[in-house]
Amino acid sequence: MPDAGFSVEVIRGVPVVATPEDVDITNAAGLRVALLQSAALGPGTLVVDMTRTLFCDTAGLHALVGAHKRAQAQGGRLLLVLPGATVLRIFSITGLDGVIPNFPSLEEALAAGAAGPGPTGPG
Amino acid sequence: MTARIDPAGPIEDQLRAIQSITDAALSRLDDRQLLAELLERTRDALQTDTAAVLLLDFASGQLIATAAAGLEEEVNQGVRIPVGRGFAGRIAAGHQPVILDHVDHTTVLNPILLAKGIQSMMGVPMVAGGRVIGVLHVGSLTSRRFTGREVELLQLAADRAAAAVQSMALQADRQAAAALQRSLMPTALPAVPGAELAARYIPGSGGVGGDWYDVFTLPTGELCVVIGDVAGSGLPAAVIMGRMRSALRAYALETRDPAEVLSRLDRKMQHFEADAMATVLYAVIGPGLDRMDICLAGHFPPVIAYPGRPAELASVPVGLIIGVADPAPRPVTTLPIPPGALLCFYTDGLIERRGELIDDGLARLCRALTPQPADDACATVMQALVGGGPARDDIALLMVRRQPGHLGNGG
Numbered sequence: 001m002p003d004a005g006f007s008v009e010v011i012r013g014v015p016v017v018a019t020p021e022d023v024d025i026t027n028a029a030g031l032r033v034a035l036l037q038s039a040a041l042g043p044g045t046l047v048v049d050m051t052r053t054l055f056c057d058t059a060g061l062h063a064l065v066g067a068h069k070r071a072q073a074q075g076g077r078l079l080l081v082l083p084g085a086t087v088l089r090i091f092s093i094t095g096l097d098g099v100i101p102n103f104p105s106l107e108e109a110l111a112a113g114a115a116g117p118g119p120t121g122p123g
Numbered sequence: 124m125t126a127r128i129d130p131a132g133p134i135e136d137q138l139r140a141i142q143s144i145t146d147a148a149l150s151r152l153d154d155r156q157l158l159a160e161l162l163e164r165t166r167d168a169l170q171t172d173t174a175a176v177l178l179l180d181f182a183s184g185q186l187i188a189t190a191a192a193g194l195e196e197e198v199n200q201g202v203r204i205p206v207g208r209g210f211a212g213r214i215a216a217g218h219q220p221v222i223l224d225h226v227d228h229t230t231v232l233n234p235i236l237l238a239k240g241i242q243s244m245m246g247v248p249m250v251a252g253g254r255v256i257g258v259l260h261v262g263s264l265t266s267r268r269f270t271g272r273e274v275e276l277l278q279l280a281a282d283r284a285a286a287a288v289q290s291m292a293l294q295a296d297r298q299a300a301a302a303l304q305r306s307l308m309p310t311a312l313p314a315v316p317g318a319e320l321a322a323r324y325i326p327g328s329g330g331v332g333g334d335w336y337d338v339f340t341l342p343t344g345e346l347c348v349v350i351g352d353v354a355g356s357g358l359p360a361a362v363i364m365g366r367m368r369s370a371l372r373a374y375a376l377e378t379r380d381p382a383e384v385l386s387r388l389d390r391k392m393q394h395f396e397a398d399a400m401a402t403v404l405y406a407v408i409g410p411g412l413d414r415m416d417i418c419l420a421g422h423f424p425p426v427i428a429y430p431g432r433p434a435e436l437a438s439v440p441v442g443l444i445i446g447v448a449d450p451a452p453r454p455v456t457t458l459p460i461p462p463g464a465l466l467c468f469y470t471d472g473l474i475e476r477r478g479e480l481i482d483d484g485l486a487r488l489c490r491a492l493t494p495q496p497a498d499d500a501c502a503t504v505m506q507a508l509v510g511g512g513p514a515r516d517d518i519a520l521l522m523v524r525r526q527p528g529h530l531g532n533g534g
Contacts, residue, residue, distance in 0.1 A: 022477060025332075025356055025516070033253050055477050057516065058333075062354035062400045065447055089481050094402060094421035095443035095450075 006034035014113045016047045023053055023060035035067040043074045045113035049081040049106050056087050068100050079109045140168040144280045154291040162192040165280040169273055171261040177211050178257040186211050197235050208232055211258040218255055220247045220274045245269040247278045249285035259284055300331040300361040307365050312338050315346050317412050317529035321497035323520040332517035333360030334470045337368055344410040347375050350468040350521055351403035363399045381405045381418035382453035389445045400446035412525045418455045420445045426488050430463040434492035436485055463527035465494045472516035473508055497522040
């Protein structure tokens, strides 16, 4: 069962995992489960909406990188919604902002998802 | 002392049976005793002849008999049941209770159950952290039909047993991780003329994590500094950390270029530890101690206190974290180290606070760091950034200071 903090819903055919305020070692396993469940809905685009998230540690990044790799291996992709400066900073320090496409809003991520696999996002 | 749960029986008996299993007094036992006592009580409450716990060995995908009441030979003989096969294997694979009204070789794999003459069985999965970690089952020497209510009671016991097993595993894991961590941290920092070194490692409140630091000299006399953070915690992270530490040392002997050292490390990790991820900072300080070639793989840049001005975050472009993708060429930055300069290397646990921008934590570190002897600087920074409360995440901190009067050799 997914962690209570991670909701999964399908928006316009795209699974979207929304993350809570903190994503860290204490709930990274829940994120991993939510990501696996979403990926199981079908190959293709998977969106992780981190709009509410203010803190993400290495364990959280690790779960996201795992999902990114699995999606790539299956010909799909993981897109992130990262409007907040706090979490975006973590992604830029680790260099992950250049690896996992990220968008300032869910709307833009979904639009990029609908455009199908192709060049990565602006992030 | 316990009553059998009987759907037709008085409600008091049912409650007493549940209480015997959820009894708070059980919590005062250590985990191993708790498991044994829980099996006895489960057997009594359900009036069965046997009760047994099989735990899942994730590496082999087999269930291993671990604790039993009335079926001790299962444990003594080390019975193993593959997930998906036999009675216990079906429970683990399906994450569902299974009831067997009739036991024979078509429904049960374990010869001990058949030899003992078990007629009816019921088993439930033990679940922790969203995954099955084992199976709890009971058996009766007389033929009977287990009810839904009895399944519920057994599941209650299984939840309790799962918590005890998790706690036991966690404790063993923590002790091993702490021992490994201790063995991997440098016992003594190298003595380098003209340089002062000092370090701290503080495990987080959740136990040992994957932070590490390393300092060593090359045959050329250059001083190498490593600090990193392996994603994850406990024994798995400590094991990966150990492998990264020795691989990095080996590559450091092979090539002088910090970017090449980290690229080789990345390639090695991605090939042999496909799921591992780590941030690493690697720097080579010249024999004259006057400059440093530094390369970052997803790690924070050092904070440097130059004499006569406030400490600042070194301007070093960051390369990709280790374990993610074939990276573009990794940038190497050369920074001057004037006499008296203090270099502060750290892991994220030192500066990250919930609900706060990382830049606020970095600013706090910059304010706390002044050019002073390396060990004093460690103490000052820990006092300013960690204070009295226990740190949630583990923290590694390493200070390197070029002594104020050090002239270097221009090398």
